[in-house]
Amino acid sequence: MNALAATSRNFKQAAKLLGLDSKLEKSLLIPFREIKVECTIPKDDGTLASYVGFRVQHDNARGPMKGGIRYHHEVDPDEVNALAQLMTWKTAVANIPYGGAKGGIGCSPGELSISELERLTRVFTQKIHDLIGIHTDVPAPDMGTNSQTMAWILDEYSKFHGYSPAVVTGKPVDLGGSLGRDAATGRGVLFATEALLAEHGKGIAGQRFVIQGFGNVGSWAAQLISEAGGKIVAISDVTGAVKNVNGLDIAQLVKHSAENKGIKGFSGGDAIDPNSLLTEDCDVLLPAALGGVINKDNANDIKAKYIIEAANHPTDPEADEILSKKGVLILPDILANSGGVTVSYFEWVQNIQGFMWDEEKVNAELRTYMTRAFGDVKAMCRSHNCDLRMGAFTLGVNRVARATVLRGWEA
Template structure:
């Protein structure tokens, strides 16, 4: 059974905290969310009856800038999942060195059971409940599982009714409403860039490697397209309708045309149908899970045959599975880096909206490549400093940057709420001064008591 996402994420956080040697009180402050919001979203259905769904928004940290994170519509959305994803966003934006904190939201609904007009009414009610605590300089939502650019357009319109036209209040919008060129493909594009960086670091290349992609949605399809264009051989893919394999390589252009006509993946004649449950265990060089979290756990990790795993999904590998695979020599590129292309181009969109000046797609893609490559180099440097895995290197990098920003802003504890804006209770205070030591051992902390 897969570990709870919040438990798994917190475990990785604590490992990284120990690696950095953070003070226990600062660690607790960084772990606790800034704000948790739970709202009841009641709206009229097309038949006139009332329907209600629970919505969540967890704002984890804002030490480095406005909080940032997607909104997902899925029937399994719950507060623990949203808290885990919000925390991951804090470390992800820091890993990419974006001036953001982390947040996440969701509604426990099944989108395909609602009409377009019902989805619009649900989204507008959700926005009405949140509009005072989101916005350009507070918390900037984006699309996620079950939502898209149309959803963001509704949020923008509803938010603007209260605050005036505010295109930078949300990203992932349609181009006509201030969206960015390259945003739709951004996460998949980032996956392809990060995959190439990892393979090159190991003396390999995309064109000499075989790939298996689980989840042929927006992220998986764009990643597959870009890997295919670079000469990679994709031997198996899956989505919610089924799975197809072809040891000689699947023609991704033909598959995209097939899926673009609304046809099922399982009906594609460019390969042999297979059980989607077996996809993770196919022979390949690189496995790219792009679907739900927790798909690789301690029970099936031993059956994974890939040499590299690129985590395009959020939290696809449990910590126990991570340890098993690490001991087997499987190299895992963690989600807080591998799927960060989306939030990076969301940042570019936010910047364009604030400036009132839109970029050409070539500029978006060029800057995405620059940010992804720099982040990979930063992670590798952290791995070298602490002699750790890529996951711990990425977590340590993100955590170190958030911790530094928190301390520089005047972090205080001992009776307060912790984090940003703790109340001054009691007479003794612990202040931590972050000291950057220009030595091989990397970063250290100096504790100063008053």
């Protein structure tokens, strides 16, 4: 099942639990706007290359649309639509005043030079600048993009609209970015995991973790979990996977990864097949890479008691059913990885106020938002007698539906 079909299925289940009017349900599912643009740039060798860029603006009932821009060769309309819809529910679960959007360009960023990436980003911004904005749609980094990408978007957008730091989040701190933003998604994963484990009388310390993905989210989650006393027994990235039943030295692994552009060859553990990582023995599994990695083919072999979805849509609905029968508790992505968009909201607020918060305030506010969101999801679970995924979806969908009706939607 592809990402869009799976996301829409979860939405429809939530709508049924909430008893939504069928016309309202259909209205909430259809994106506000879909944008597709051609981005032609000169390559460094003088040849021309064309790339297709997308921006799907899903919903703005609760505020400006919000979501990342990813550069990846597999970017396609269905994926962008699914991720935009997930952002709508995610911002509602976090209870921040945003809607949902997502964007991307079908390219392989590792094969492009810095100057080519800059030209591509600027051309994409030229094509969409009149459809994004501080109170309209606020992009952010995602897979294959970073704070430098956001700086280019800010600069290009500002040529048309005047200096507008709040038009993107995830910027460099020197251009109005927020302290604590780099670690925000990983730190949010830590706070969400703490909240889930506390429900079962446990803490981070002493739990065995397996993490798939060692990019921004996975590496920060690993560092923070390790600092909190968690034992990380296996990690993978695109270069390979490493295991140490006594716990990996995360500080050394971060250093090795930075020096060698990946974790392959790390001497502090045994190399294992990355394809077996998800089924390694552990207490808590954190998929922090691509979507759809937990499916009906491997769900039966997963040994973790808890799954924290640090990635977007890592678990297929078929796998959900298998894991539920096994008693595995899954903290869904629209709650577990909402730390990034929450601190993006803090960054946007700081830009509008023209006042920078210190990092302690950012982290304290993030803990408050993540803990409150977990409590709100649990309340919906009790009200609708459902699991955590449906608790999160009913919470998010209900908030968006209420805002839609209050703003004057007519059946």
